Amino acid sequence: xxxxxxxxxxxxxxxxxxxxxxxxxxxxxxxxxxxxxxxxxxxxxxxxxxxxxxxxxxxxxxxxxxxxxxxxxxxxxxxxxxxxxxxxxxxxxxxxxxxxxxxxxxxxxxxxxxxxxxxxxxxxxxxxxxxxxxxxxxxxxxxxxxxxxxxxxxxxxxxxxxxxxxxxxxxxxxxxxxxxxxxxxxxxxxxxxxxxxxxxxxxxxxxxxxxxxxxxxxxxxxxxxxxxxxxxxxxxxxxxxxxxxxxxxxxxxxxxxxxxxxxxxxxxxxxxxxxxxxxxxxxxxxxxxxxxxxxxxxxxxxxxxxxxxxxxxxxxxxxxxxxxxxxxxxxxxxxxxxxxxxxxxx
Amino acid sequence: xxxxxxxxxxxxxxxxxxxxxxxxxxxxxxxxxxxxxxxxxxxxxxxxxxxxxxxxxxxxxxxxxxxxxxxxxxxxxxxxxxxxxxxxxxxxxxxxxxxxxxxxxxxxxxxxxxxxxxxxxxxxxxxxxxxxxxxxxxxxxxxxxxxxxxxxxxxxxxxxxxxxxxxxxxxxxxxxxxxxxxxxxxxxxxxxxxxxxxxxxxxxxxxxxxxxxxxxxxxxxxxxxxxxxxxxxxxxxxxxxxxxxxxxxxxxxxxxxxx
Numbered sequence: 001x002x003x004x005x006x007x008x009x010x011x012x013x014x015x016x017x018x019x020x021x022x023x024x025x026x027x028x029x030x031x032x033x034x035x036x037x038x039x040x041x042x043x044x045x046x047x048x049x050x051x052x053x054x055x056x057x058x059x060x061x062x063x064x065x066x067x068x069x070x071x072x073x074x075x076x077x078x079x080x081x082x083x084x085x086x087x088x089x090x091x092x093x094x095x096x097x098x099x100x101x102x103x104x105x106x107x108x109x110x111x112x113x114x115x116x117x118x119x120x121x122x123x124x125x126x127x128x129x130x131x132x133x134x135x136x137x138x139x140x141x142x143x144x145x146x147x148x149x150x151x152x153x154x155x156x157x158x159x160x161x162x163x164x165x166x167x168x169x170x171x172x173x174x175x176x177x178x179x180x181x182x183x184x185x186x187x188x189x190x191x192x193x194x195x196x197x198x199x200x201x202x203x204x205x206x207x208x209x210x211x212x213x214x215x216x217x218x219x220x221x222x223x224x225x226x227x228x229x230x231x232x233x234x235x236x237x238x239x240x241x242x243x244x245x246x247x248x249x250x251x252x253x254x255x256x257x258x259x260x261x262x263x264x265x266x267x268x269x270x271x272x273x274x275x276x277x278x279x280x281x282x283x284x285x286x287x288x289x290x291x292x293x294x295x296x297x298x299x300x301x302x303x304x305x306x307x308x309x310x311x312x313x314x315x316x317x318x319x320x321x322x323x324x325x326x327x328x329x330x331x332x333x334x335x336x337x338x339x340x341x342x343x344x345x346x
Numbered sequence: 347x348x349x350x351x352x353x354x355x356x357x358x359x360x361x362x363x364x365x366x367x368x369x370x371x372x373x374x375x376x377x378x379x380x381x382x383x384x385x386x387x388x389x390x391x392x393x394x395x396x397x398x399x400x401x402x403x404x405x406x407x408x409x410x411x412x413x414x415x416x417x418x419x420x421x422x423x424x425x426x427x428x429x430x431x432x433x434x435x436x437x438x439x440x441x442x443x444x445x446x447x448x449x450x451x452x453x454x455x456x457x458x459x460x461x462x463x464x465x466x467x468x469x470x471x472x473x474x475x476x477x478x479x480x481x482x483x484x485x486x487x488x489x490x491x492x493x494x495x496x497x498x499x500x501x502x503x504x505x506x507x508x509x510x511x512x513x514x515x516x517x518x519x520x521x522x523x524x525x526x527x528x529x530x531x532x533x534x535x536x537x538x539x540x541x542x543x544x545x546x547x548x549x550x551x552x553x554x555x556x557x558x559x560x561x562x563x564x565x566x567x568x569x570x571x572x573x574x575x576x577x578x579x580x581x582x583x584x585x586x587x588x589x590x591x592x593x594x595x596x597x598x599x600x601x602x603x604x605x
Contacts, residue, residue: 116449148450
């Protein structure tokens with residue numbers, strides 16, 4: 001798709017839960033939109049979050065190492081990175097619950113270390129860990145949470161009903177939260193994060209551990225929220241999720257930002273348009289070296305990132321079995337692994 | 347973060363209210379101890395063991411221990427609410443994390459927990475009073491004062507409890523203050539026998555560091571409707587200690603939770 005282009009459609013969905021309950025229907029119109037080209041140059045768009053030289057230092061470790069980024073109003077901005085890269089720490093600083101130790105961080109133009117209440121009242125947070133209140137039902141969870149924002153009772157009840165409908169949880173209204181499935185808990189946490197009608201929604205791994213149906217429903221809802229003008233900041237380990245949802249993203253590692261940009265640009269820049277995968281044999285290596293083509297070794301496979309996949313594949317087919325050569329489009333996962341390596345973390 | 351000593355606004359009520367709502371949801375269970383406890387103690391100690399003790403300082407034994415029973419119940423309900431229960435909410439349920447993502451500050455969360463612990467102490471004192479009245483071991487109407495005073499006492503023990511909760515490495519380690527602080531206090535604070543039976547140094551020790559001594563002193567004055575100048579000292583000690591532990595608990599919790 002070209003920048004600024006829009007693709008729309010409807011999807012039928014149906015989800016069955018243990019116990020026989022079921023969610024089904026036709027989704028609202030879903031639009032997938034690539035970010036307009038102007039995002040890249042224009043500076044007039046209001047920035048919701050501005051970080052400059054941001055640092056978070058713990059006793060023996062620099063978790064966030066002098067990073068800078070801007071999140072613009074109305075965009076979906078992603079933080080990707082291996083475990084321990086500093087994503088969650090950055091999120092916690094934005095949420096004003098973990099004070100920065102250096103640099104500046106402004107949310108809605110206010111300093112996070114001095115305007116916590118003002119910022120937090122306009123923020124919705126979906127934490128990584130499920131921290132719903134086990135002493136209450138689904139509906140009461142929303143009401144109790146609304147009270148923390150000082151939302152009047154009647155208003156809170158109205159919003160809670162609407163949010164249960166929005167996240168398809170009406171049937172579970174009076175069920176204790178420990179009886180909910182993982183997907184329902186996640187949806188309730190998102191509903192809870194929306195109780196104060198936030199302008200900025202922060203999601204730390206919103207679809208962790210969910211089945212595909214639940215993930216799709218959540219993606220759809222996040223898209224709805226963006227369409228209403230909300231700004232979304234999220235972390236995720238699912239790179240397809242990032243590619244699908246984020247207008248722009250950063251990839252972090254060891255507390256630093258490695259790259260920043262729209263997913264499509266990052267793929268083009270760091271992985272090329274396509275990947276040719278081929279089994280690793282001396283003949284293949286010899287041919288690639290002869291052609292002067294760069295390649296990466298991955299286990300017993302070999303990857304060539306290229307904008308001319310057909311030419312590369314044709315050359316390789318001459319030296320090996322045809323079923324050993326695969327051509328596929330490059331993905332964000334390729335970018336991620338190239339930049340952060342394949343070594344296991346933690 | 348905020349450099350103020352403590353940062354508390356009216357939002358503290360929403361934290362208190364959360365615990366009140368949860369308490370009401372299970373009120374059947376919560377209302378049993380304050381009715382059953384005084385009956386058991388009065389029957390076993392007051393009227394059982396008490397038949398061998400004619401009187402203590404001229405007071406019938408059941409009447410002597412009645413104010414101690416209220417003191418102990420308020421202490422236990424506030425202390426255990428703000429140790430084990432608060433720790434569960436903080437560590438296992440992540441309720442504190444959920445709340446501080448809203449405009450409620452961590453100071454307000456901790457203050458709300460302590461005010462709730464105090465409320466629980468007051469509820470227990472209130473529920474015990476009719477039982478003690480039935481046994482005819484408390485003077486009226488002066489004993490109505492037990493109720494507001496229970497709030498202050500509850501706040502004192504909630505504050506002490508919250509300090510332990512703030513520094514405990516695990517829920518098991520909370521057994522230390524329970525057995526090494528609460529249990530001795532239960533026995534050696536002029537509860538079941540007068541303090542002056544103990545050797546002089548231990549009496550001073552009790553007055554200096556066992557808060558329950560001061561609580562029992564005042565509660566006994568209230569139920570007998572017989573006050574002494576010593577009660578002023580008791581009250582001053584409790585007021586100062588309550589304020590100190592309240593602030594200390596918040597500061598310790600900030601250190602634990604803000605990273």
